[in-house]
Amino acid sequence: MRFSTNAARLVLLFGWLGIGLSFPTFGPGLADDKGDEPKKGQNIITRDVCVIGGGASGTYAATRLRELGHSVVLVEREDHLGGHTRTYFDPAGRPIDYGVWVYSNNTDQVRFFEHFNIATTGQDFTRISQGSQRIDLRTGQSVPPPVGSLVDAMTRYTQVLLQHPYLADGWELPGPVPEDLLLPFRDFIVRYDLGPAVEVLTLYIQGLGDILDYPAVYIMKYFSFGVILGIQSGFTTSASLANIRLYEAAQTELGADALLSSTIIAAQRTDEGHNMLVSTPDGIRLIRADKLIIAIPPLLQNLEPFDLDYRESDLFAQFDYSHYYTTVLNLSGVPQDVQILNRAVDTPYNIPVLPSTYVFYPSQIPALFSGFFGGGTQNLTEEEVRAIIRDNVRQLRNAGYDVSDDPEILAYGNHSPFNLFVSSEAIATGFYRDLYSLQGQRRTWYTGAAWHAHDSAALWQFTERLLQRVIAD
Template identity: 75%
Template sequence: MKYFSFAVLLGIQNGFTTSASLANEKIYEAAQAKLGDDVLLSSTVTAASRSDSGHRILVSSPEGKQLIQADKLIIAVPPLLQNLEPFDLGDRETEIFAQFDSSFYHTTILRLSGVPNNVQIFNRGVDTPYNIPVLPGAYVFYPSQIPNLFTGFFGGGTVELSEDEVREIIIDNALQLRNAGYDVSDPEVLAYGNHSPFQLIVSSQAIANGFYRDLYSLQGLRKTWYTGAAWHAHDSAALWRFTERLLNERVIVG
């Protein structure tokens, strides 16, 4: 319900708010300009020592290894064990984060002739309960402002697919539009992005056992705080608000 919220419904109905330039990266460029040399790009945390008295974070960057010392730490990556392995997790953290599973999500730009530019194509299962599509597969093809170019969103399944496998299934899904009477020929994937892991989940039994109570109890433990979709929702505006409140009410004053 948080993922498919009232705000999302209003966005679908009235249009989503975006920048005048339609460039979503502008907010990150502004943040980078403000932070200046304190931003490390193309860098990876390789080891960390975390304690209530402070943190020591070893980072591998294009300029070589760098040691960061900090009083507090905010982590925004998807909290899967393989992502958090360098962060010196304790037993309690490991036990909680190990329960997460995730789905997979890919975005594409597709050249798709034979489909009108004012038509959105939603994947629906013909012979499945509630017409849920067979996944992994395309969720939807959205028309763009450029004729014959569509944005395609793809996901589902429990096994991560290669880029070639995703492209093949996307093209096969597009060709099935012929069954709906569209004169589709030679679909082509022009651009591809992999946003996996996506939408972290746990079992219903874990939720009943208090998983999210235990998860939120980690906020502030060992002077470490967390933000990101796993802690709130896959909603950019909601996450900005969540992070602002986390900083102002918990991190800065703590």
């Protein structure tokens, strides 16, 4: 086993804190302002399981494990739980969800909301009764709708998707990996004559970057059979129209077991258990946990403190990722019964050129819209994203809308790194097989979108199955 820079730093930090790896002792480095040393063990958190990350997967894992009788500590770098879930409240207290918007339907989604006594409802799409206005937001030019039968194209897509039911459960692909899954999406479209459906497919899988170059399996993972069922029978959302309430309730339930605004700075993972130093607003503390669940994007820059071995480092280094941003903005010159779709006049299937806005969607509050923005593989600053969105809005003047030259952006969310992906070649040679083989190694398990898909309900289902393995080990 390599003795990494992290391992060396861990030893130094433990030494600085005066914490022995087997029996904790404290030296004067932990003395309080009065010069008194803390009582032995008061800066040590001992739990059955430590969960890293308080997004959809991590929050579900922590609350569910507690429900099943296991002690838990959750470490989250933000000052709140919820991950990609963002809710804006206007001055009157009315909410707009501008991150996670709707949920596909399964038993774990129903149970999770019921656990916190949060009522749900079907998503109301009647606000766009006049449909979509397709506009090239580079120029304001109107773009015609797709040609051909959407129903027939979606039927063909669904028939292909049903040939690969394992995609609904994760990334346990058969060997050899079927050719259809490895095709660039542009070739997959041609093979199955999906041109009329590309607009709908891309509308529901925003944030993936230059979508035509992705292996088709990523589109099939994101536009899943669960999404198809949601389109047909309705998606679910919170009855309050504020999805953040779910995570506020979870945060209240977890209480002191949720370490917010906190990060792991060094870790020692072994087959017997884990020692982790965590930086919290109250100072550095030691977490001792029998098992570890990592629910953050498995990128080297995120997992560097966790003393990765060569195999883990090699796999995580292969991931690339896209950038995705969301906003709430005032578009008082745009009717509340339409959505503005960004479509390009000069690209295959009128796919918008990134970085740019995907769609402006009307909220239940007059004049306020959610704006969803794709950065592709470009890591943009907030100022750059805001500038491009404002320019996109200004182009609506050329389309006949009386919008402001300086539209007000009321809320902003950066969801990067968003979709983690690898090449078709890596998938074909067993990347996901090797990735999944890490589950349980060194008493560490993983969950989150990179291990399944960007679908909260699907991730809760995936995490529920994973927890059964964690508990059984």
